[in-house]
Amino acid sequence: MKKLFTKLALSSSALLVAASIAGPAASQGQAVSYKDQAKLHAIATAPSAENLRKDVQTLVDFGTRHTLSETESETQGIGAARRWIFAEFERISAACGGCLEVYYSTGVIEGEARIPEATEVVSVVAIQRGKTDPERYVLMAGDIDSRVTDVMDSTSISPGANDNASGLAGTIEAARVLSQYEFNGSIVYAALAGEEQGLFGGQILAKQALEENWRLHAVLNNDMIANIAGINGVIDNTTARVFAEGTRQNETAADARARRFTGGEVDSPSRNLGRYISWMADRYIQNLDVMLVYRLDRFGRGGHHRPFNDVGYPGVRIMETNEHYDRQHQDLRNEDGRHFGDTIEFMDFDYAAKLTALNAVTLASMAWAPAPPSEVEIRGAVQPHTTLRWAEASEQEKDIIAGYRIYWRYTDAPNWQFSRDVGNVTEFTLENVVIDNYFFGVSSVSKDGFESPVVFPGAAGTFDLRQ
C-alpha cells in the first residue's frame, strides 16, 4: 500500500514538471474552458424517438419519394410528401405563434443524366428568424427523395427509411424542439429535394442563399442517422461521424499561396465547425462521441452539404458511423434469406434522437452565441510574441457580446488545447508565444456564455463568404 502511494505521489509530481516545461502555452493560457449551459442540457434531452418513428413511417407510406415520381396524388409520391412536410412545418409554426417562415424552394432541372426531362425540384424550407441578427443563419437539412437500385426507377416501392427519411425526420423534430426558444441568429430547417438525382435541391437553395447574401455559418447535412448495425458486423450506438472538407473548394490561387506559407489545411471553417460539433457531443450528449472525418464525405460519395461547400459556405455531413449497404439504394427483395431494401424495421430511433439532439444543441449554441469573429488576422513572424486581430462586432450584436477567446494548439494536435479570455477587444498579443509553433484561432462569447466556433485566421479559416 505504502509503495503504491509513493508511486502515485511520484507520478503526480512528474505531471507537474511536465506542465511547467510546457512553457509559454501553460503559463499564458489554460486548458480550454467553457461555461455549462442548462438550456442546452434541456434541448439535448428533448428530441423524441417516438416522433421520429412516426414521421419516418409517414414518409415511408408515400410509397416512393423519387424525384421523378407522382406529384398529383394526395397519398403517393414526391408531391404528397412535400405537401405533408410543408403542412408539418406550418403545424409547428402554429404552435409557436407563427415563429417559422415556411416556403417552397423550387427550380426546374432538365438535360441532366438523372433528370433528362424538365422536372420541378421542390424543397421545403422553414426559417426561425433570430432577434438580434436575423440575417445570419445556421441550417439543418435532411432529404425528401428516395431511390432503389435503378436510380431512374420512379415507380417501384422505395421506402428510403434510413436514406434519408431519418435525416428529414430529425430536421422536423429539431424544429419542434427549437421553436420553443428564441435565438439571436436565424435557424433554417431544410427538407431538400433531388439529392439522389444530383444534389439539385441543395444547389438551388445554396444559390438562393448567395443571391440573398445570407451570412450562413453552418450547414448540418443529416444523411442517414438511424442505422447502428454495420455491414461489417459492428453494432454501435455510441458514435456518430462528422465529415468535413479540408481546404475550401472556392479557394483562390492567391489564398492557396498564402496558406502554403502560413498553414490552414486542417482549419477550414467546415473543420472548425466539426470540432465545435464534437465539443457539443462531449458536453451535452450522453454516450455519444463524434468521429470527425477529415474528408468531404464518404470515399467518392456525395451529400447535400457539398453544394453549400461548393459556393464557400461552411458545412458538414452528420451521420451514423456504421452503414449497411444492403439497406441503401436497393430494390426490396429477399435473396436466400438475405434482406435487401431500406425499410423501417432496421432503424434505431433512440440513436436517431441522439443525433437529432446533437444537431439541435449545435444550432442553438451557435444561434445564441455571437457570430464567429470576422476578418481574423495574425502576425508575429521573427518576434517573440503573437498578435491576433479581428473586426469589431456588428452593431446589432454589441449588446450581446461579452468578448473574445483566443485558442491555440500544437500544429499536429487535432483539437484546440489552450485558451485565454481576452475581453471585449479587437486585438490581443500573446506574450512570448512564438507563432511558428502553434495554430491559433479566436471565438466570440456572449454575455450569457454562449460561444461561437473557433475561427482560424485568414482566407483559409474565415466563416464569412468569399467570392
Ligand SMILES: [Zn+2]
Ligand atoms: Zn442515398
